[in-house]
Amino acid sequence: MSQLLEVNEATMRFGGLVALNAVSFSIGRGEVLAVIGPNGAGKSTLFNVVTGVYRPTSGHVRFDGIEITGHPSHQVVARGVGRTFQTSRLFSDLSVLDNVIIGMHTRTKTGVLGALFLPGASRREMAACVEKAELLLKASSGELFEQRHRPAGTLAQADRRRLEIARALASEPKLLLLDEPSVGMDEVETDALIADIRRLRTERPELSVILIEHDMRVVEAFPDHVMCVDYGSKIAEGDFATVKSDPRVQEAYLGKAAVHA
Numbered sequence: 001m002s003q004l005l006e007v008n009e010a011t012m013r014f015g016g017l018v019a020l021n022a023v024s025f026s027i028g029r030g031e032v033l034a035v036i037g038p039n040g041a042g043k044s045t046l047f048n049v050v051t052g053v054y055r056p057t058s059g060h061v062r063f064d065g066i067e068i069t070g071h072p073s074h075q076v077v078a079r080g081v082g083r084t085f086q087t088s089r090l091f092s093d094l095s096v097l098d099n100v101i102i103g104m105h106t107r108t109k110t111g112v113l114g115a116l117f118l119p120g121a122s123r124r125e126m127a128a129c130v131e132k133a134e135l136l137l138k139a140s141s142g143e144l145f146e147q148r149h150r151p152a153g154t155l156a157q158a159d160r161r162r163l164e165i166a167r168a169l170a171s172e173p174k175l176l177l178l179d180e181p182s183v184g185m186d187e188v189e190t191d192a193l194i195a196d197i198r199r200l201r202t203e204r205p206e207l208s209v210i211l212i213e214h215d216m217r218v219v220e221a222f223p224d225h226v227m228c229v230d231y232g233s234k235i236a237e238g239d240f241a242t243v244k245s246d247p248r249v250q251e252a253y254l255g256k257a258a259v260h261a
């Protein structure tokens with residue numbers, strides 16, 4: 001069976017800067033891929049190319065058997081790619097529940113805004129959205145569910161991250177992209193995040209996940225498929241132990257001096 005996502009020789013230039021340099025990789029259904037690399041290596045650019053935020057200068061992206069290179073983001077989401085961002089994109093003044101409901105807009109017939117203001121069928125659809133959002137929050141964490149009527153901006157950091165993941169899941173993705181989910185978390189919160197992702201995999205064995213991570217504890221928890229990028233190029237790929245021990249990876253993270261010391 002073909003891979004769920006195939007990125008073939010993707011290059012992204014910004015003027016003279018090559019943010020991505022002919023990067024190729026693929027991920028199958030139900031797999032987790034961890035993308036590592038130093039700051040500015042091109043990891044977020046890779047997500048932006050996959051999700052249609054950027055059309056790559058050259059190269060191709062295929063998802064679920066269809067070429068999606070440069071398709072607009074809303075179409076990519078509708079095809080089944082959900083995403084969280086490095087910096088929070090929650091609507092802080094809206095409730096936790098409404099934030100999840102907004103994540104469903106690609107899956108509603110009348111649209112979330114229509115459902116909020118129109119009677120009849122759209123009201124029924126809205127009621128179904130509320131029910132589904134509550135289920136997603138419950139599955140994410142009982143604590144988050146209890147806070148569903150609070151403004152999202154009042155949540156603690158770890159709960160905000162959980163909410164972002166719940167909102168991305170609301171679009172019913174086949175592939176979930178998590179951009180540095182552990183950023184700003186302490187050790188306890190990071191352990192909870194690892195447990196959340198593990199649970200998600202058990203509950204949704206078909207869901208594929210790509211996570212960009214700086215925290216090696218998180219990467220180590222999902223060690224089967226790791227890819228390292230540096231200066232826009234893929235420099236290593238394999239299981240965590242193989243990638244970690246690759247001299248190019250050590251050099252990228254620690255610098256030549258540290259590796260040869």
Ligand SMILES: Nc1ncnc2c1ncn2[C@@H]1O[C@H](COP(=O)(O)OP(=O)(O)OP(=O)(O)O)[C@@H](O)[C@H]1O
Nearest residue numbers: 014017018019037038039040041042043044045046
């Ligand atoms: N829209 C843009 N215009 C110009 N340069 C950009 C743009 N987006 C990214 N870049 C540049 O491309 C390079 C890769 O950036 P990117 O954000 O993908 O790195 P990253 O690996 O995600 O870094 P970090 O770990 O710090 O988030 C950087 O040099 C960055 O400044």
